Amino acid sequence: MFLSVGVRFEANVEALNMIETAGNYGKHRRVPYLVEEDGKLKTVYVPAISGESLAHAxxxxxxxxxxxxxxxxxxxxxxxxxxxxxxxxxxxxxxDPIPDDPKAIEEAIVKACVVEDVGGFLYAEKPPVRRSSAFQVSYALPVKSVALFATSEPQLHARHAQMDASSKKGNASEQMIYYVETGTALYGFTFNLDLDAIGVSAITSKPILDENEIKKRREASLKALFRMLSSSQFGAKLSRFFPVGGITELIVAVTDHPFVVTSPIYDDYIEKTQRRLEVLKSFGEESFLAVAVEEKVPEEALKEAIDYLHEKGAF
Ligand SMILES: [Zn+2]
Incomplete structure (x- = not known):
């Protein structure tokens, strides 16, 4: 089974994805972005959070x-x-010793580590062995219709130290001024999880683990997603720049085969997703969709999807 989540979250003054420091200036990641203004397309630079950053979390x-x-x-x-x-x-x-056969290498890694089973790996030796990640995550980018309001602005901070004359040595200074570029935007991102890939060989498409172990790993993968979204523990600099805001909307679709929700950067993503699932239904494919807007909180929608997967015997 396949799970796909679209998330919209508001973050005011966040430093979730810093890319470089030039002297005392820490820069926020920024990407070129197509927006429409007065019927014309133009490119603007907007704050963004990389898929790598979300995947790490x-x-x-x-x-x-x-x-x-x-x-x-x-x-x-x-x-x-x-x-x-x-x-x-x-x-x-x-x-140890390392086997020669790619299948045996994959099997040893998958058995030894859930993260590499679910998140994939690349063994870049002879023979090379590659396992695609069972989860996918997009960049978090500003919602299109309000992308022009997304900003990244430097904030000035100062660090002070009390020093007497004897400790004034070398380059130590009493005061250090530094800037942190902070982003403010309504972001959207997509997260997909292919539950059928967990515990299954990417080379032979046959299970490496027994059914019970696979189910436990699927459950852990779902709980990890739930926890990440529920706790907002993703991105950098949370200790002093914990984003002010939170998830404003979330949709989660569960299908028998891969299906990805319409990107939440579009305002009509919920309606589009519903219509696309209707078409799938006409081909005889069952699906499930939970939508958390206004009255429903994100955790409730996620829980409904997880309950549905449990009913279907996914774990
Ligand atoms: Zn590992």
Missing amino acids: YQEHLVREALSASLPVCDDCQRGEFYKSMNKVHLKKKV
Whole structure:
């Protein structure tokens, strides 16, 4: 089964994705973006949060959910260092001696680590072994209709230190001024999870793990998504720039086969998604859609989708 989530969230003064520091200036990620103004297309630069940043957060939540369900997570992933068995040094920690057969390598990695099972890996040695991630996440970008109101502005901060004459040595200074570029926008992003790929070989398409273990891993993957969205624990600089705002809308679709909700950057994404699912239904495919706008909170919609998956025997 396939799960697809569209999320809209408002963030005022966030520093979720910083890309570089030039001197004392920390820059927010910005991307070129097509918007329509007076019937003409134009490009504007808007604050953005990368898919890598969101994926990293998701995998950190997955580590926690996996461990609390007593599922295996390798030492690198437990530390939040997602090298993912990229070379012999990291793979040897899971399997030693390293097998020659790509299928055996994949099997050893999947068995040893839930994060690499769900999040994929690239073993770049001979033979190379690649496993696609069972989850996909887009960049978070401003909602189109209000993208022109999205801003990234530097905020001035100062750090002070009390010093007596004896400690005034080298380059230490009493005051340091620094700028953090903060973004303010109504963002939208998409998250997809292919539950059928978990615990299954990307090479042979056959299960690597037994049914019970696969179900536990699916459940952990769903809980990780729930926790990430519910706690707003994603992105950088949360300790002093925790975004002011929160999820304003969320939709979640569950289908038998891959189906992705219409991107929440469009204002009519809910209606479009509903219409697209109706067409799917006419082909005989069952689907489920939960929508959290106004009266329903995001957690309720997510819970409904997870309950539906449970009823269908996904876990
Ligand atoms: Zn791992």
